[in-house]
Structures are given as structure tokens and as C-alpha cells.
Amino acid sequence: MTTPRVVVIGGGITGLSLAFTLQESARRLGAPLALTVVDAAPRVGGHAWTTRANGFLIEAGPNGFLNREPHTLALVEALELGARLVEARPEAKRRFIVRDGRLCQVPDGPATLLTTPALSWRGKLRLMGEPFAAGPPAGVEETIHAFATRRIGAEAAEMLVDAAVSGISAGDSRRLSVGAQFPLMTDMERDHGSLVRAMFARRRQGTGPSKLLSFDQGMGTLVGALADRLGNAVQPDSPVLAIERTGDTWRVTMSGSRTLEADHVVVAASARAAAPMVGVLDGRLAAALDRFEYAGLTVVALGYRATDLPRALDGYGYLVTRPEGLASLGVVWESSLFPGRAPEGAALLRVMMGGSRRPEVVKASDEQKVTLAQAELARVMGIEAMPRHVSVFTWPGAIAQYTVGHFQRRADVMDRLGRHPGLWMCGTSYDGVSFNHAVKSGRLTAHRLADRLWGDRRPVDGATEVESASDRWEVETSGPNGAPGRPARSDPPSPRAAAGA
Numbered sequence: 258m259t260t261p262r263v264v265v266i267g268g269g270i271t272g273l274s275l276a277f278t279l280q281e282s283a284r285r286l287g288a289p290l291a292l293t294v295v296d297a298a299p300r301v302g303g304h305a306w307t308t309r310a311n312g313f314l315i316e317a318g319p320n321g322f323l324n325r326e327p328h329t330l331a332l333v334e335a336l337e338l339g340a341r342l343v344e345a346r347p348e349a350k351r352r353f354i355v356r357d358g359r360l361c362q363v364p365d366g367p368a369t370l371l372t373t374p375a376l377s378w379r380g381k382l383r384l385m386g387e388p389f390a391a392g393p394p395a396g397v398e399e400t401i402h403a404f405a406t407r408r409i410g411a412e413a414a415e416m417l418v419d420a421a422v423s424g425i426s427a428g429d430s431r432r433l434s435v436g437a438q439f440p441l442m443t444d445m446e447r448d449h450g451s452l453v454r455a456m457f458a459r460r461r462q463g464t465g466p467s468k469l470l471s472f473d474q475g476m477g478t479l480v481g482a483l484a485d486r487l488g489n490a491v492q493p494d495s496p497v498l499a500i501e502r503t504g505d506t507w508r509v510t511m512s513g514s515r516t517l518e519a520d521h522v523v524v525a526a527s528a529r530a531a532a533p534m535v536g537v538l539d540g541r542l543a544a545a546l547d548r549f550e551y552a553g554l555t556v557v558a559l560g561y562r563a564t565d566l567p568r569a570l571d572g573y574g575y576l577v578t579r580p581e582g583l584a585s586l587g588v589v590w591e592s593s594l595f596p597g598r599a600p601e602g603a604a605l606l607r608v609m610m611g612g613s614r615r616p617e618v619v620k621a622s623d624e625q626k627v628t629l630a631q632a633e634l635a636r637v638m639g640i641e642a643m644p645r646h647v648s649v650f651t652w653p654g655a656i657a658q659y660t661v662g663h664f665q666r667r668a669d670v671m672d673r674l675g676r677h678p679g680l681w682m683c684g685t686s687y688d689g690v691s692f693n694h695a696v697k698s699g700r701l702t703a704h705r706l707a708d709r710l711w712g713d714r715r716p717v718d719g720a721t722e723v724e725s726a727s728d729r730w731e732v733e734t735s736g737p738n739g740a741p742g743r744p745a746r747s748d749p750p751s752p753r754a755a756a757g758a
């Protein structure tokens with residue numbers, strides 16, 4: 258039996274989930290597999306990175322995931338990490354927006370809708386008229402903003418939805434495609450004629466609100482467990498420069514003229530990172546990959562003495578509405594969410610800055626970012642004290658932007674990939690931007706690759722059962738800023754981000 262050689266490019270959560278799932282399939286089958294995961298960075302995990310400093314446990318990227326995605330939960334189980342899961346405190350359900358310079362609670366039911374200053378009475382009445390809103394325009398790929406304006410009115414679209422979109426994807430609701438970014442919404446409208454009716458129907462079916470989860474030692478727990486199980490297969494400090502084909506074999510060239518030969522190559526890095534790798538192989542594929550857009554994000558984490566904060570951190574945090582003109586998209590009250598994020602008597606806040614709203618902020622110096630973050634915390638929350646701790650993380654291409662035309666751009670990539678048997682692409686550039694989507698994309702690609710390698714011999718594991726049980730694609734809505742959870746939905750079977758052979 259020949260040993261199939263598989264190279265996974267990108268050791269973020271997509272690539273690690275993929276590699277581990279494939280390795281598990283081989284192990285259960287007793288099949289040989291030569292697996293390598295290469296990553297440009299000195300550590301794996303990509304955006305999923307937990308750091309510790311001065312007693313604070315700080316997430317540089319995602320701080321949690323919703324419990325609605327079976328693929329992530331199956332991965333947690335396979336790694337025996339169930340006992341390490343922690344659930345966000347119930348107060349975290351309370352979320353705020355900044356409107357007219359003050360914090361207003363986001364309505365989460367009829368009682369808070371009546372009392373919140375987040376919307377005017379006119380805005381509230383229009384929102385309550387959602388069941389009677391006009392249906393979708395025929396033949397148009399609507400933006401999120403247009404969809405929300407049509408269904409819940411201009412004010413709620415601006416104050417609640419646009420702010421939430423900034424929180425989830427660091428993007429602009431006027432440019433993002435509702436079908437690509439929030440397919441659940443278009444599904445709910447199609448199936449029930451109204452989002453409100455759809456929510457009641459979901460409740461009747463027992464689909465309650467999702468829970469936000471993390472691990473006792475943060476999201477790095479999952480990354481660390483995956484890296485441990487993959488052992489020497491993981492090669493950090495290995496930036497890939499080119500992917501080429503010589504005869505039946507793929508050749509992956511890294512910096513320092515190092516090369517790897519493979520039967521299958523999976524690019525689990527972003528489309529933007531993939532484009533230069535395939536420039537020589539297929540200029541049209543490179544051009545198609547280059548058409549994907551990204552928004553950058555800066556995270557400024559600030560640790561304070563709890564007594565230095567003028568208000569209780571009694572919720573998840575807040576999102577900033579566009580008219581406020583701030584550089585912050587939102588602030589997550591980290592130490593209120595999960596235990597162990599700050600030492601006794603201290604509090605940890607993460608200010609998320611930049612996005613497509615204020616791209617110049619991501620390019621500023623760390624010093625400028627900290628000054629800006631502190632000034633905006635003073636303005637919104639009245640925090641004048643100096644922080645005990647500050648960390649800055651900058652992610653220039655943080656989140657893929659599914660702007661109008663996303664489905665066509667994705668189809669163009671798939672079309673070109675069909676010409677290159679053995680070359681696969683997956684990850685959050687294509688089928689959903691959240692942590693859960695990344696895990697799902699990695700695992701589904703591993704299943705397809707296992708089918709290709711071992712066909713009927715592939716053992717049925719928990720993951721396979723998950724896949725067949727849910728052929729609909731759930732949309733994760735726990736965004737980088739912890740935007741208000743939005744009801745989720747599914748979309749049509751993907752034109753397979755992972756094309757492969």
C-alpha cells in the first residue's frame with residue numbers, strides 16, 4: 258500500500274481541525290498517511306491565540322464560540338476537552354450599543370424593547386411591524402442593510418443591525434450580501450414570510466438561544482490540544498511561496514528553498530494568502546482568489562483595577578453605532594464573560610478597533626492605538642484611570658468580507674480548482690467567517706479528502722454522523738466584538754469551497 262502524502266498549508270483552526278480529522282480517519286483505518294501542516298508564523302493557531310500577562314488571560318482573536326455547531330463540539334469531544342469547556346455567565350446576554358454618546362441596552366425581548374433608549378418610539382413601532390414587511394425584490398442580491406431596512410425599518414437597520422455587522426465581521430452592512438453573510442435570515446424569510454414568525458417557529462421546535470462557550474484556559478486550549486495530537490506533523494516558520502505541479506506530484510516551495518512533495522495539497526489559509534502561491538500554476542485562479550476582500554482589526558486589551566471602573570461590567574459589552582464616529586467598533590467586557598480572565602479585584606476589557614469603518618486605525622502605531630482606545634473608553638464609559646496592563650494585537654486581514662457578488666467569486670475559484678486535481682482550498686474566505694465555520698470547513702474538507710484517499714474503507718466516526726445529520730449550513734453569529742446573537746439559518750449546499758480532485 259502506498260502512503261498518501263498530504264500537505265496542509267495554514268495551521269489556523271481550519272487547517273488544524275482538518276489535519277487532526279484526517280489523521281484520526283487514517284488511525285482508525287490503520288491506513289498509512291504522510292501528513293504535514295506548514296504555517297508561516299512561528300506558532301500555529303492563526304487568529305486563535307491566547308496569551309497571559311500580569312495575571313490576565315487575554316484572547317488576541319476569538320474569545321468563544323456558540324454551542325450550535327456540532328462540528329466544533331465533536332472536535333472538543335474527540336480531543337477529550339469537554340471538562341475544560343466554560344459557559345459564559347448569564348449576564349453576558351445583556352448587550353449594549355452606544356447611541357448619542359451613551360450606553361443603551363439592546364432589546365432582547367418585549368420588555369427591553371419597550372424601555373430601551375436604543376430606538377425611538379417610531380423606530381420601535383416600525384420594528385414591531387416586521388411581520389407585515391414587504392417581501393424580497395426579485396432577482397437582486399440584497400445587502401444586509403437593504404434587507405434590514407425593508408424588514409425592520411431604517412432606524413433599527415442603522416442602530417442595531419449595522420452595529421452588529423461591524424461586531425460580527427468588522428464590515429459594512431451596506432456592502433455585505435445578506436445571503437452570503439446571514440443566509441439564516443433569508444431562509445427564515447423565505448420559509449416563514451417573517452423573521453418574527455420564524456423565531457416563534459424555532460422556539461416551538463425547541464431551538465432556543467445558543468450558549469457562548471470557551472475553555473478554562475481560553476481558546477488556545479483547543480489549538481494546543483490539536484497541535485499536541487499532530488506532533489511533528491506541524492511545521493511552523495514555514496511560509497509557502499509557491500504550489501506547482503510536476504507530473505503527478507505537487508510541489509510546495511517554502512522560503513529558504515525548502516520543498517515538500519505531495520499527492521494532495523490543501524490551502525487552509527485565506528484566499529488572499531493563497532493567490533500568490535498559485536500565480537505560476539494558474540494566473541486565472543490567482544486572479545479569482547485576489548478578488549476576495551478583508552477587513553483589518555486591532556485588539557487593544559486593557560486591564561484595570563475593578564475599583565477604577567465607574568460602572569459595573571454587567572453584560573457582554575457594547576457595540577458602537579456608525580454615527581458616533583469612533584475608532585472602536587465595540588468593547589468586550591472580557592472578565593464578565595468567563596472566569597479566570599483577570600486576577601482577583603481586576604477587570605479586563607478588549608477594545609476592537611478599525612474594521613472597514615476605520616481602516617486607517619489598523620495602520621497606526623501601537624502607541625496611537627492605545628491612546629485612542631483609552632480616550633474612547635473615557636468618553637463612553639467614563640474610565641479615566643490608567644490601566645494596569647495593556648496588550649495590542651493587530652490583524653491586517655482579519656475577517657473576509659462577503660460583499661455582494663461573493664457567491665460568484667467563490668464559484669469562480671471552484672471552477673478553476675476543478676482543473677487541478679489534488680489541490681484543495683477551504684476556510685473562512687468561502688463559507689462563513691466564524692470560528693465554528695472554520696472548524697466545520699476543516700472537518701468537511703478532511704472527510705472529502707478521506708473519501709478520496711480511502712473511499713469505502715473510511716471508518717464512520719462521530720464526525721461523519723454529524724455531517725450527514727446536518728446538511729444545512731448554520732450561520733455562526735458570535736462575532737469578534739461579540740455582536741448581539743442573531744438567529745441563525747442555513748444556506749444551500751455550498752459549491753464546495755473544498756473542490757479537490
Ligand SMILES: Cc1cc2nc3c(=O)[nH]c(=O)nc-3n(C[C@H](O)[C@H](O)[C@H](O)COP(=O)(O)OP(=O)(O)OC[C@H]3O[C@@H](n4cnc5c(N)ncnc54)[C@H](O)[C@@H]3O)c2cc1C
Pocket residue numbers: 266267268269270271272295296297298301302303304305317318319320321322495496497498525526527530554556652655656684685690691692693695733735736737738739
Ligand atoms: C480579533 C478577532 C476576533 C475574533 N473573534 C471571534 C469570535 O469571538 N468568535 C468567532 O466565532 N470568530 C471570531 N473571529 C474569527 C475567527 O478567529 C476565525 O473564524 C478563525 O480563527 C479563522 O481560522 P482560520 O484557520 O480559517 O484562519 P487563520 O486563523 O487566519 O489561519 C490561517 C493560517 O494560515 C497561515 N498562513 C497564511 N499565509 C501562509 C503562507 N503563505 N504559508 C503558510 N501559512 C500561511 C497563517 O499564519 C495562519 O496561521 C475573530 C477574528 C479576529 C481577527
